[in-house]
Amino acid sequence: MQLLGKPLEALTASDLEAFAADLPQEDRFIEYKRETYGKSDARDELSADASAFANASGGCIIIGIDEKTGELTGHGETDPDKEQNRLLQMLSQGVAPIIPNVSAKHIELSSDRYVIILHIPRSWIGPHQVRGTKKFWIRVSGARQDMDVDQLRRAFRGGPDLAERVRAFRNERIGLILADDTPVRLVPGPKLVVHVISAEHFSDDAPVDLGPAVAPNSPLLRSFAGQPGELPRFNLDGVICHLALGKNGSHAYAQVTRSGLLEYALVCPSTDVSPGRPVKLLSAQDLHEGIVNAVHVTTELIRCGVLSAPCYLMATLLGAKDMALGGSDRYFHRMGRAAIDRDVALIPSITIENFAPSPEEVARPALDLLWNIVGLAEAPEIR
Secondary structure, eight states: OEETTEEGGGOOHHHHHHHHHTOOOOOSSEEEESSOOOSTTHHHHHHHHHHHHHTTTOEEEEETBOTTTOOBOOBOSSOHHHHHHHHHHHHHHHEESOOTTOEEEEEEOTTSOEEEEEEEOOOSSOOOEETTTTEEEEEETTEEEEOOHHHHHHHHHHHHHHHHHHHHHHHHHHHHHHTTOOSSOBOSSOEEEEEEEEGGGGSOSOOOOOGGGGSTTOGGGGGGTTOOBOOOEEOSSEEEEEBOOBTTBBSEEEEEETTSEEEEEEEOOEEESSTTOSOEEEEHHHHHHHHHHHHHHHHHHHHTTSSOSSEEEEEEEESOTTOEEEEESSSEEEESSSOOOOSEEEOOOEEEOOOOSOHHHHHHHHHHHHHHTTTOSSOOOOO
């Protein structure tokens, strides 16, 4: 989440003071509260405000700004950490299902008071209901209103529709890659393709701001672990970054689109098990690093506001039929119990709502699914 062009965690008191000096009106993304939510019916009121954002396009509740005068009043009656935790606990108890990935930050003001900002992301597991009143709310303009029948019908159908749209989109992209219709020409060989699709990709909201993706410290540069490549640049789809182009093409690219998609493609050279043996090996380390790098890049793109959680991660192996996975201790050797049995191996998607753990931990379910292809229940340690 970004406010004033900064991630929520990076905001300072100076940023808030500048924000309050030219305060935008309450709209579908921002709600102001002079005082915190009290004890009388507080849980239902907070749950109604938060669920309205979650059932719409997400937004922020800023506690410590007078909604009528625009004055930056702050709040100072209780310990900010305790108050922040109280609000989050009320939300977890007051809304069904629980809204995922709600975050909070308190910012101390020069007056020894503080402001609390609650970020409520757009939810893709709704609609969310206030437990106490059994009501469904949605944010419209600068207020909340009851969800009507059509809005509820669309919300209840959204989950299954979204899953099907994710599958269809992936199949379309894989078809283009198989037809060599890629943003950068790739050299021949087996390929790992990782798609990370933000659920926002399928919304009708405005395109994302791609500025951070072309900055000198662009997260896309982390895709290639220091290997020589081209600096990120704009293209028709969004922003592209790739390894250096040789005579036959590049060995990898990372493309982020204007609507919230990361496509990471990596050519994986194969090696003979031994002279005269028909089975070729793909480097398990290359595949692991490719998936983990995609998660790492996604985490950084979320931090700078280009993508948003939740995301769907899908890895695909192309052109690797009859090959096996190989690892190395003192020598390169075959791992797994079977060879890859298809030319297009669509590894089932995983849903990622929390990117706080390390990229390796976040990627672990996808890595386990990768090793299912060759007969193992989970990913072994790769050295």
